[in-house]
Amino acid sequence: MPEAIAFAAYGGPDVLKPTSIDIPEPDPTQVRVAVRQAGVNPLDWKLRSGAMAAFMPVELPWIPGLEVAGTVEETGDGVSGFQVGDEVFGRAPHAYATHVLADAEALAHRPEDLDARRAAALPVAAEAAYRALEELRVEPGETVLVHGAGGVVGNLAVQFALERGARVIGTAGEGARDRLTGLGAEPVTYGEGWAGRVREVAPHGVDAVLDASGADVLRESVELAGDGGRVLTLADPGAAQEYGALFSGGGPGADRTGPALDLALTLYRRGTLSVPLHAPYPLTEAAEAHRRGEAGGLDGKLVLTVE
Numbered sequence: 001m002p003e004a005i006a007f008a009a010y011g012g013p014d015v016l017k018p019t020s021i022d023i024p025e026p027d028p029t030q031v032r033v034a035v036r037q038a039g040v041n042p043l044d045w046k047l048r049s050g051a052m053a054a055f056m057p058v059e060l061p062w063i064p065g066l067e068v069a070g071t072v073e074e075t076g077d078g079v080s081g082f083q084v085g086d087e088v089f090g091r092a093p094h095a096y097a098t099h100v101l102a103d104a105e106a107l108a109h110r111p112e113d114l115d116a117r118r119a120a121a122l123p124v125a126a127e128a129a130y131r132a133l134e135e136l137r138v139e140p141g142e143t144v145l146v147h148g149a150g151g152v153v154g155n156l157a158v159q160f161a162l163e164r165g166a167r168v169i170g171t172a173g174e175g176a177r178d179r180l181t182g183l184g185a186e187p188v189t190y191g192e193g194w195a196g197r198v199r200e201v202a203p204h205g206v207d208a209v210l211d212a213s214g215a216d217v218l219r220e221s222v223e224l225a226g227d228g229g230r231v232l233t234l235a236d237p238g239a240a241q242e243y244g245a246l247f248s249g250g251g252p253g254a255d256r257t258g259p260a261l262d263l264a265l266t267l268y269r270r271g272t273l274s275v276p277l278h279a280p281y282p283l284t285e286a287a288e289a290h291r292r293g294e295a296g297g298l299d300g301k302l303v304l305t306v307e
Helices: 042-049 116-120 123-136 152-163 174-183 194-201 218-225 237-243 257-270 283-295
Strands: 003-007 016-020 030-040 067-075 087-091 099-103 107-109 143-147 167-172 186-189 208-211 231-233 302-305
Touching: 003 283, 016 283, 030 116, 030 283, 042 283, 067 099, 067 116, 087 099, 087 116, 087 123, 087 257, 107 257, 116 302, 123 152, 123 208, 123 231, 123 257, 143 152, 143 218, 152 167, 152 174, 152 208, 152 257, 167 174, 167 194, 174 186, 186 194, 194 218, 208 218, 218 231, 218 237, 231 237, 283 302
Parallel strands: 143 167, 143 208, 167 186, 208 231
Antiparallel strands: 003 016, 030 067, 030 099, 030 302, 067 087, 087 107
């Protein structure tokens, strides 16, 4: 029987419980996917806890999740790019389930040699990184500072900015230094004094700043860039307003999943795509995955295994 993980009330990880679901039927522009892997994102536990309830309420019971990798089981009458049996990955709501519906335009074909877990880790992070660089208008030859470059979103932002021809400086922990250097970025240790360390490698400042960390970095970032219009955070709308920086939260009309996955696949085919992964959790242990994510300090993306 098809199953999912849902919460019927806001609260801690323990409110996540198994539930039975009906097999969904796709609308004309949708695809039904048998899920093999489902990504876990901070929004999932923020919704579950009720932290977002004031401005992003959900209809309870709610099945979390935003991204999947799996196999096409059925296509809508208007879908032409996918067939039953295709291996796909992309964005899909209610992804903590054995079966989901996804808009065809939010999916991509998964190459045979790209494992499903890595593919499921890509859509949300890739879309956020791509969208942020678009909104920052990053051009070849510019110097871009990425905060949280050791995380999944920051890691992809580094790769996408380098692909645009930018010089990239990334703040991260010591454990990510070698990985960032290998990508072609210049790592700077985060924490107290980070701005001085950035100035050592970029004495004339930077052209643009992308904050994927949510740390208290925007005031000094605006000073480094000299213009709040070239500083964007994906994590702290309040600080963005305070310091005259930009905030990007996605939403209707802003989604860039298609081109983001195209770019990620371009890097993958070239053999340069890096997607750090944390140890996997079974779908039935989604609560434990949330506990680990909320504890912070992850060394890679959390993914739930459904198969």
